Amino acid sequence: MALRLVVEKAREKMARMAPDMVRLGLAVGTWGNFSCRVTGDGLGEDLMVITPSGVPYTGMKSRDMVVMRLDGEVVDGDLRPSTEWRLHAGIYRARRDVNAVVHTHSPVASGLAVARMPLPPILEDVVQIVGGEVPVATYATAGTEELAANTAAALRDVNGVLLANHGVVGVGETLEDAFTVCQVIEKGAQVYVFARLVGEPSVLAPAEVDLLRRLYREGYGQPRRRCGG
Numbered sequence: 001m002a003l004r005l006v007v008e009k010a011r012e013k014m015a016r017m018a019p020d021m022v023r024l025g026l027a028v029g030t031w032g033n034f035s036c037r038v039t040g041d042g043l044g045e046d047l048m049v050i051t052p053s054g055v056p057y058t059g060m061k062s063r064d065m066v067v068m069r070l071d072g073e074v075v076d077g078d079l080r081p082s083t084e085w086r087l088h089a090g091i092y093r094a095r096r097d098v099n100a101v102v103h104t105h106s107p108v109a110s111g112l113a114v115a116r117m118p119l120p121p122i123l124e125d126v127v128q129i130v131g132g133e134v135p136v137a138t139y140a141t142a143g144t145e146e147l148a149a150n151t152a153a154a155l156r157d158v159n160g161v162l163l164a165n166h167g168v169v170g171v172g173e174t175l176e177d178a179f180t181v182c183q184v185i186e187k188g189a190q191v192y193v194f195a196r197l198v199g200e201p202s203v204l205a206p207a208e209v210d211l212l213r214r215l216y217r218e219g220y221g222q223p224r225r226r227c228g229g
């Protein structure tokens, strides 16, 4: 498919999904951001389409989405990109299997991030969708290359991480997948905190974690389409 068409489809899809950041309780105000990787015929390097800085999710239009190279050069768009564009670019460089990144400030998962406590493998959905324990990436200032590097390092084996004193990052093959990762982490964090209030949470054994992941990979759900597809 021609690159221009892929980019337009990605922008439209992102505009359709933007209100979900608020509707699903993943973002407050204009904080948080999301992006997807686009590839096209004859394109030497990948591009990403990312949400603009400081625009309310409920009013975001497809034209507001910013198209950029992974080195930060804006290719198309009238607005400034999210200040966390380095975080997104760093993840796309480190994980070739990732085509979408969602960054949220959802409250309970952010609470774990402030306590710098990983979310252990306590629930089937967290294990299957995130891939096991949700680690805490080493602290770095928002918007920096250091945060991008720390996050990419923590994402080596899983699809979601907590950012120390900051929030959550979820990644996936599609935007839907990355949104689901962030939702499942927030729900898992709520369950974990509640379990700690009423008792001692039981963590799933490594063999059970492996089995759940294998069963999920082998047979759950329907085929999905990538960004712009």
Ligand SMILES: [Zn+2]
Pocket (backbone or CB within 6 Å): 031, 032, 084, 103, 104, 105, 142, 166, 167
């Ligand atoms: Zn943030």
